[in-house]
Amino acid sequence: MRMNRLLGVAPDPSSEASGQGAPTPGRYSIRASLTGLVAACLAPALLVSGYLVHENYGQHRARLERDALLQARGLAAALDREFSGVVSGLRVLSTSPALAVDDLRGFHERARGALAFQIVDNYVMTDRQGRQRVNTLRDFGEPLPETGTPAELQRVFETGKPVVTDMFIGPVTGKPVIAIGVPVFRQGQVVYSLNVGLSLERIAEVLNRLAMPGHWVAAVLDGTGTIVARTRDPEKYVGQKATADVMELLDTEPAEITISSRSMEGIPTYAGLARSSVSNWSVVVGAPRSAVEAGFYRSIAWLLASAAAAFTVGLWVAASLSARISGSMRALVEPALSLGSGSPTEYLPPSRLKETEAVSRAIVQAGRMLNDARRQARHDPLTGLPNRLLFDELASNRLAEAHRHGTSLATLAIDLDRFKAVNDTHGHEAGDTVLIAAASRIAGLLRESDVVARLGGDEFVVLLGDAGQGEAEHVGGKLVAALSAPYPGVVPEVSCSVGIALHPKDGHTVAELCLHADQALYEAKRTGKRRVIVYR
Structure with missing residues (x-):
């Protein structure tokens, strides 16, 4: 009787009356069982795929952060090489014989001649009071500014070591510049600070030498966190302070670090920050998070869509298999009834499930043909x-x-x-x-x-x-x-x-x-x- 109900065969009224047709508890239909099997098979695959998508996102993010830091490190190194080259040229010029005898006119002529051999804007020599004594932008003897010299250059007299200043307004040009100064010694004492002026365009040239993806942004910051050069919209942001989270890092964090930040435009980025080894400057390179997150969300969408499609296909396969199994079982009803009545049939139709064996043989044969074709x-x-x-x-x-x-x-x-x-x-x-x-x-x-x-x-x-x-x-x-x-x-x-x-x-x-x-x-x-x- 259970077989009759399962297969949709009309039950015998006498058996119904005797109570033998009552459903047995704890039994499930073939379709429900196959549907549950489909769900059980897809769930682990969905979890593993989700985990792999998340891990892939993490790896892409780590690689993006690493690349941003490597770019910042390379830019900082290029900046250091530029500063070191200028300092080397200044050291050579500071040993001029004219300075040994305080021949400022003769030194002025030599400094102007040296402009042809070093990529600088001008040479300036200042005394301990910060007054300009020589400036190659002016002819010797012309009046020179007595103020406007950056206070950082005073450290040249205090330490006897080279100094790279922050951005300031040049007292002669009236434009934003930076200065690099080295000491001029006479009898073991620092008597002058020999400086060069570099326009911000010089720093921008260093910044633009290294190729970066077009959607990335890089900026050079002086010791106060002021943007000195920038790869994107420099005319808009040069002279402004960096974002608040970057400013916090300048005083508290180590020489290199990566953070999640926002650019000056408000674009979420993974930023790499590297410090200059010869100055108190820093370089920040930002890679948009969208480069990783867009792919992550796209992978999630594909995963959900694939899971839905797979579940739909699984339901269809479950329904198809259920119909085949039910059809095979229905084919057994008549022979079973004949056997019960004592008159067994002489013909037993083949089960439809035997087609799986033929399909298997066909797949093996097709696999051999495919291997031959591939070879x-x-x-x-x-x-x-x-x-x-x-x-x-x-x-x-x-x-x-x-x-x-x-x-x-x-x-x-x-x-x-x-x-x-x-x-x-x-x-x-x-x-x-x-x-x-x-x-x-x-x-x-x-x-x-x-x-x-x-x-x-x-x-x-x-x-x-x-x-x-x-x-x-x-x-x-x-x-x-x-x-x-x-x-x-x-x-x-x-x-x-x-x-x-x-x-x-x-x-x-x-x-x-x-x-x-x-x-x-x-x-x-x-x-x-x-x-x-x-x-x-």
């Missing part, structure tokens, strides 16, 4: 060697390993000399025989770890792992000797030329190495054939 697609049908598609894949993997381990690779481009004459003299069947023999000779000279492929026609390429120039030339010579040996039944004398390109000297990608190896091969063909040429 034919990735190997040369004539020689059995890998073709260009498989070579690019294998070479890319070997190149990635070489990058990780710092090892060298060699790419050998091989072309048979006078191969066309074989086809013209004996026909293409003889040419195919030569190609097969050449492939066999090449493979016989290589290690199992090396890669050889036929690119088409009479062109072959070899990738030697962990091989320098010497070993590559040695193998190339062996290949020339082997492929130049006589081919049975072939009259034209066939030889080969080899071009070599080395990683990392000649390229960092498969395409670059193959291009340069081909150029070396062309040179070998042009200069007489039957030789090995290394790319220069």
